[in-house]
Amino acid sequence: MLESPWRKEAEKDRLKDSERAAQLVGWFFTALAAWFLLAHWTEDTGFYTTEFGQLDAVVLFGPLLFGIMPPLVRTLRGRKNLARPWDIIGSILFVLSSAYFLCAFPFDMAFFAVPLPDSLRFLIDWVTEDIAKVVLVIGIVGGIAGIAWTSLTYFKVKEILDHRER
Numbered sequence: 001m002l003e004s005p006w007r008k009e010a011e012k013d014r015l016k017d018s019e020r021a022a023q024l025v026g027w028f029f030t031a032l033a034a035w036f037l038l039a040h041w042t043e044d045t046g047f048y049t050t051e052f053g054q055l056d057a058v059v060l061f062g063p064l065l066f067g068i069m070p071p072l073v074r075t076l077r078g079r080k081n082l083a084r085p086w087d088i089i090g091s092i093l094f095v096l097s098s099a100y101f102l103c104a105f106p107f108d109m110a111f112f113a114v115p116l117p118d119s120l121r122f123l124i125d126w127v128t129e130d131i132a133k134v135v136l137v138i139g140i141v142g143g144i145a146g147i148a149w150t151s152l153t154y155f156k157v158k159e160i161l162d163h164r165e166r
Helices: 003-011 017-042 054-066 069-077 080-103 118-123 129-165
Strands: none
Touching: 003 129, 017 054, 017 069, 054 080, 069 080, 080 129
């Protein structure tokens, strides 16, 4: 019954050149998020409170920077399933980071939009601490579901691909 989705996924394992190039979009958004969060730090915008320490920086920036690995693997190797373990590790790091910041929230959301030009600040200046925490909870729940699904997909597709290679 569930065999069909795995077969379809195995058939789509090899990326076309256009799909490999599209992985750059993932890099772009990761770089954009990194720039935004690093701008808060380097410009001392007030977003990071005095409680934000080195451990917090590692927990925040580590998963973000690790996030470039799955698209990099897909781009360089041209295979989806080879990148899934990297996706799983990245998702685990994201869930742990989100859970950590749900408990210890060293951010002042009043300064969240500061790195943006004045004309664009309205896009995110409405995000409050409560909204940010709801987003973290959604990220944790979605991340856990994603870890389970990606893990299952990895093993099912690997089994099909291994069988084809024999």
